[in-house]
Amino acid sequence: MEAKWLEDFLSLAETRSFSRAASDRHLTQSALSRRIAALETWLDAKLIDRTVSPIRLTATGMVFRGQAAEILRGIYAARTLARAHELVTDGARVVRLSVVHTLLFTFLPHRLRKLKDDRRHLKTKVQAVNVPDGIQALVEGETDLLLAYHHPQLPIAVDTDRFPFLTLGHERLIPVSAADVHGNPSYRLPGDDEEPLPFMAYSAGTFLGNLVEMLMLNAHLGCSLQRTFEAHMAEAVKAMVVAGNGIGWLPESCIARELHEKSVAVAGGDAWATNLEIRLYRAADNRSAAASELWDWMSRFGAA
Template identity: 35%
Template sequence: MEIRWLEDFITLARTRHFSRAAETQNVTQPTFSRRIKLLEEEMGVTLVDRQTLPLTLTPAGEEFLRLCEQITERVRLTRERIGQIADNQTRRIVIAAPQSALSYILPGWLDQHRLQQRVEPYLRATSWLLADYFQALDRDECDLALCYWPRQRVSLDVDTSGFEYLPIDTEILVPVCAPDDSGQPRFALPGQRRQPLPCIAYHPRGLIQKVIEAHLMRLTQPCYLSTLNENVQTANIKELVIQGYGLGWLPQRVAQRALDSGELVRAGPARWNVPLEVRLYRRRAHRHPGLDELWQQLQETPS
């Protein structure tokens, strides 16, 4: 007995007419009639009263119709579920990251773990604030979030109780500025109370700005800054700093090439550097079928 025979019988029960049912099922009437006859032979009873117009189902046929509807519905739902499982298994894992991490950390990390074919960067996330990443994880907009994180105590307005993380790297924020004509920093820390240094800062609600401010508060030497611009993306801060508008803190990976070329110089000694950790977060109650396997792989592989 084939599923399509059951579908034929359901169509016949709805149309009460062999010709219309055959047309609906896209078969000839002789073929359709033969299938119904095979069903009756399989069940050992007459299912259709052919003496009435329109035709009717026998009591056995009415009972068989309920069975056909139950079976075909179960098959339909199972097919849909199997299709979803197949789609999920082939769907790439989506990772969100800020612009600087996306450009300077993620490519090397993907290469290291050979994940280029399994993990897909989420380009819409490059200008998000920290809380945005956790909200996106919570609503399954992304599967992983690559985040900078303070290595020292900083008050962050983010609830991470429903998430877990792996530390995958470290980074340092270094204060930089354009050089003057003699190659010295145009804006050297710490500045003066009466002449604060122009600063190109990060978004005031962003993690990096909070980490920088917390670090400066811990130093015994005061720092005098005047914020000229606030920006989310590191690339924009770097461009304004290179153009000489002020100093700014950049991830060392982002600043290194410009430092090597002399396009930028350090605006202060190492005590002004701000240490960061790079963490990979996921939601504990995630829905991606391939994420647990990847997470286990990352836990077993040294960073």
């Protein structure tokens, strides 16, 4: 049996049409029919009732549909696992790098491109993480390096003797809103109790979400906000802010182009902003030569 036969069968079960399934699978109808027949021969069972239009699954076909989907999920998962294992163990030149989501979009791409030019022999396996998962991966040895934000009032809870870090840069977390025709923010802090500002918020417990809560608690003036949107990722908050749906806090690098183009504007003064440090962590006892080489390269070029 071939995996593609199962994919053919599931497509046919979904569309109930040989012509549509063949089109979706980029096959001729005759080729699709032959592959379905081959699957039925292998199973020694009829899966499709071809005597009616649109076609329908036999009783056996209905039972097998769920099994086919489960088999394919297992095949795909096994293939992903095997590829990941091969990447990690393919010599000593692969570095497992965990990166918090926002830095994956802003800080990392340019530096990976520069790394490719400077250290072509080094390979990276990059995984997007939230801060807690990234810390756990670092502590448990499931990643070589962790690239994350740091704030002194919300520090990453690791022993820096065991997990030293490099400071690779700084940026600000700022409140922003879509701009009006004059380039002014459509929504501006602190807002009005009679008409609270629509707040594009981070989900509870996220690093950036905790920072925003800290800013609001420490502000000299109270603010009037109404949560109308929540998301884990800064890119989702950004999309809602840029579309004019409300006010949100974003790392400045995440919104730099829109600020330059004046499609968004800063929606509050310095009291509503805070500085972030960009840090690269590693385990002191990590003996990976590739990780050490990338660490050294980052210390010299990573902040450029």
